[in-house]
Amino acid sequence: MNRKTVIGALAVFALVxxxxxxxxxxxxxxxxxxxxPETTAAPATTSAETTAAPATTAASGENPLADFDEDPTAAxxxxxxxxxxxxxxxxxxxxxxxxxxxxxxxQDLDQATIDKAMECWANQECDTGSGGDxxxxxxxxxxxxxxxxxxxxxMEAILQALTYPEIGTIVSTAANFDQDPAVxxxxxxxxxxxxxxxxxxxxxxxxxxxxxxREATAAGILYVPxxxxxxxxxxxxxxxxxGEDYLTVVGEDLCALGESFAExxxxxxxxxxxALLGGTPGNALSLGWQRCTVSALSSDxxxxxxxxxxxxxxxxxxxxxxxxxxxxxxLLTTNPDISGYAYEYADGIWYGLPVYEELGIPVxxxxxxxxxxxxxxxxxxxxxxxxxxNIFYSAGGNFQSRTGVTAAMMALKGADIPPEVVVPHVxxxxxxxxxxxxxxxxxxxxxxxxxxxxxxxxxxx
Amino acid sequence: MATxxxxxxxxxxxxxxxxxxxxxxxLLVIVAAFWVPALLGGVALSAIAPYGALxxxxxxxxxxxxxxxxxxxxxxxxxxxxxxxxxxxxxxxDENIPVAILAxxxxxxxxxxxxxxLIGGLKLNALIVTLAVGQVVIGVVNRYGRSFxxxxxxxxxxxxxxxxxxxGVSPVFWLGLVITILLMVGFRYTTVGRxxxxxxxxxxxSHVVGVRVNIxxxxxxxxxxxxxxxxxxxxxxxLRSPGVAAGATYLLGPIAAVVIGGASLTGGxxxxxxxxxxxxxxxxxxxxxxxxxxxxxxxxxxFGLVIIGGMLVSGDRIIKGVxxxxxxxxxxxxxxxxxLA
Numbered sequence: 001m002n003r004k005t006v007i008g009a010l011a012v013f014a015l016v017x018x019x020x021x022x023x024x025x026x027x028x029x030x031x032x033x034x035x036x037p038e039t040t041a042a043p044a045t046t047s048a049e050t051t052a053a054p055a056t057t058a059a060s061g062e063n064p065l066a067d068f069d070e071d072p073t074a075a076x077x078x079x080x081x082x083x084x085x086x087x088x089x090x091x092x093x094x095x096x097x098x099x100x101x102x103x104x105x106x107q108d109l110d111q112a113t114i115d116k117a118m119e120c121w122a123n124q125e126c127d128t129g130s131g132g133d134x135x136x137x138x139x140x141x142x143x144x145x146x147x148x149x150x151x152x153x154x155m156e157a158i159l160q161a162l163t164y165p166e167i168g169t170i171v172s173t174a175a176n177f178d179q180d181p182a183v184x185x186x187x188x189x190x191x192x193x194x195x196x197x198x199x200x201x202x203x204x205x206x207x208x209x210x211x212x213x214r215e216a217t218a219a220g221i222l223y224v225p226x227x228x229x230x231x232x233x234x235x236x237x238x239x240x241x242x243g244e245d246y247l248t249v250v251g252e253d254l255c256a257l258g259e260s261f262a263e264x265x266x267x268x269x270x271x272x273x274x275a276l277l278g279g280t281p282g283n284a285l286s287l288g289w290q291r292c293t294v295s296a297l298s299s300d301x302x303x304x305x306x307x308x309x310x311x312x313x314x315x316x317x318x319x320x321x322x323x324x325x326x327x328x329x330x331l332l333t334t335n336p337d338i339s340g341y342a343y344e345y346a347d348g349i350w351y352g353l354p355v356y357e358e359l360g361i362p363v364x365x366x367x368x369x370x371x372x373x374x375x376x377x378x379x380x381x382x383x384x385x386x387x388x389x390n391i392f393y394s395a396g397g398n399f400q401s402r403t404g405v406t407a408a409m410m411a412l413k414g415a416d417i418p419p420e421v422v423v424p425h426v427x428x429x430x431x432x433x434x435x436x437x438x439x440x441x442x443x444x445x446x447x448x449x450x451x452x453x454x455x456x457x458x459x460x461x
Numbered sequence: 462m463a464t465x466x467x468x469x470x471x472x473x474x475x476x477x478x479x480x481x482x483x484x485x486x487x488l489l490v491i492v493a494a495f496w497v498p499a500l501l502g503g504v505a506l507s508a509i510a511p512y513g514a515l516x517x518x519x520x521x522x523x524x525x526x527x528x529x530x531x532x533x534x535x536x537x538x539x540x541x542x543x544x545x546x547x548x549x550x551x552x553x554x555d556e557n558i559p560v561a562i563l564a565x566x567x568x569x570x571x572x573x574x575x576x577x578x579l580i581g582g583l584k585l586n587a588l589i590v591t592l593a594v595g596q597v598v599i600g601v602v603n604r605y606g607r608s609f610x611x612x613x614x615x616x617x618x619x620x621x622x623x624x625x626x627x628x629g630v631s632p633v634f635w636l637g638l639v640i641t642i643l644l645m646v647g648f649r650y651t652t653v654g655r656x657x658x659x660x661x662x663x664x665x666x667s668h669v670v671g672v673r674v675n676i677x678x679x680x681x682x683x684x685x686x687x688x689x690x691x692x693x694x695x696x697x698x699x700l701r702s703p704g705v706a707a708g709a710t711y712l713l714g715p716i717a718a719v720v721i722g723g724a725s726l727t728g729g730x731x732x733x734x735x736x737x738x739x740x741x742x743x744x745x746x747x748x749x750x751x752x753x754x755x756x757x758x759x760x761x762x763x764f765g766l767v768i769i770g771g772m773l774v775s776g777d778r779i780i781k782g783v784x785x786x787x788x789x790x791x792x793x794x795x796x797x798x799x800x801l802a
Contacts (some may be wrong), residue, residue, distance in 0.1 A: 007557075020623055098590045104752050122607070144607075144608065144611065145603050145606045145611060145704075145705050146611070146704055146705060146706050147611070147612070147704075150612050151611055176603075176706060177709075178659060179709070251505070281756070281757040281758060282758075304754075305754050306754075307756075308756045312756055314754070314755075314756075316757040320706070320709075321700055321702065321703065321707070322696070322700060322706075322707050322709070322710055323710070325700070326512070326747065326748070326751060327503075327751060329508055329509065329748060329751070329752075330748060330750075330751025330752045330754075331751075331752075333497070333498045333499050333500055333502075333505045333508070333748070334497055334500075334752050347612075351700070351701075351702075354624060354699075355508065356702070357509075357624065358503055358508040358624070359504055359505070361510050440610075441610050441611070441612070441613075442612075442614075443611075443612045443702075460610070460612040461610065
């Protein structure tokens, strides 16, 4: 009888998880689609050169952020190009913050800084040695041990924090993609109780984190999610509102990104079946771009997995490798002729490709519209050398955690931060040059601003 | 004259507890035939076969524990550790595959031994002990995961082996089938197997007649952990880069398969074949839900409801129902006899 009670409790738990997970999805329209300029290029089917020359300088000639100890004019154009590609600037306020953050991305670090960065990366708490009074919190729904992208983003934030002598302590938490939202919430509350001054992070459970985010703000703690990690899209039920409930959100204009994906599929596929893939069910990032991709798809394309409604995501992979093949199998079993995918996670496609072999479907006549740029997929693509298989990507976006740190530090010094720090994007076609087998880890994004010698230490084993 | 019908009734009663899973599979096939016939194609079935087998292997381990009246919640940790060892010790070198497999199995046996001693020896609560041990193992995996590059891959030879085909199906499926057959034969034709079930059905009586019940329980947890590790090693090959959370989805599934497979949750009775079938039913159900594009939230709900359904028609409830019917029939027969007399 006791056993039965336990099993019954576990079954009920499954239902509760379902309810909580779906709770992240809610109401209507697109996310903050502020004044984002036309940054997307027509998806060229030939080369990576797509839009205008890269805009790598501050919007104005003088340093507009001198009062806040930042200097967007000092951003290295080569690093801007590396991180973002040949983009057009976003709105002036956003662009200056983006450039200011890249200006601090020193690629020639001394050994003491590298050692300190590694110490902070590997431990929950570290003393930066600067003697500064500020405490930075880093709250990740993933974590160093479960995902390369998350671990690199964490390191970007740490390296950025080490450029501020005011920051004396860094405290990091990782929820390791736990399916229980309470784990994510509790970690944010831990940081609040720890007395951090600001928190940078990625809220994987979206709106379910809203209450804890509001508690942070009420306690005077600035919260800055990056990678378009809205705490629920602003129009979602229960969502926290950037600029009101928390300082700001750093990331691409999600609707523009979704339209860019659609444009790639419209041009690259022409006519046929396409599918959308996403992350955790109902997460704001996937929901934000999927909504606009769906509405911008050409009528010649047939979406094999339309979302149940405009508040639901589709193709939920949870960005979790063990689940990804199941999702591909579900799609390909009834639609072996899928000719294109839109997805924010290149590495996830790499996990799904073996399903093609399982089902005896050739990887050909395929167009991928992706956000991130993990090397393993690009090298796999290069190895296949099929001219009808093309990949377009935007940028890995790891460096956005740096922008989060800079935005928070500027706010602490009295700067007005826009509720959305828009990071511009442009779609680029993958070429053989995008596969660098000498990278320290096959799954590292080519657009990361963490120096290679640091990456080698992180992933050297 | 009276023994033949009695035997038939007994056989029916025993068999009836395992019927729901086969009825469920039949229902699933019918629904799939109408809704998503592509799911019943040879290629699609061969694609899900290794994943069904992985669930079956872990469920068989869980079944061994449940036969002893216990439960094991350390499955995700043990499975993940085995997969991580394939990456860590495997070192992306085919030469290291045998050592990695042995290390994974050895580590799992140790975990099972700890579980078994705490539960069978010290008589601690199985639920709490295995949950705690599972947490410790996950902590160890997270620490161990730092000793090799995150998202590093298993040796190429291992992932290639798991994706080869034997008679059109992954060797992981055949591995699951062989383990199932071995357990069936062991339970039916060996003294150890029969004693194992008897001890599970009535540990007190077994103790009285001199059977070492605690050794039986410790063995169950050890063999179960070895089976989890076997699944973890195979899963690592299928995923290529399993990470340090590969087993996270294997907490509820194996328990559900054992329940739907008709095992007695009070210990004693269980069928490896029915458990194997239940694992494939759940895998097929999951696949069907994904194929028809059911939203993820609804997939969770359906999966939970199926487990509740499995509980409602569980082997124990069926047996009680059949016994009640037979008892009342016997009573009415006796009453009729008295009236006639």
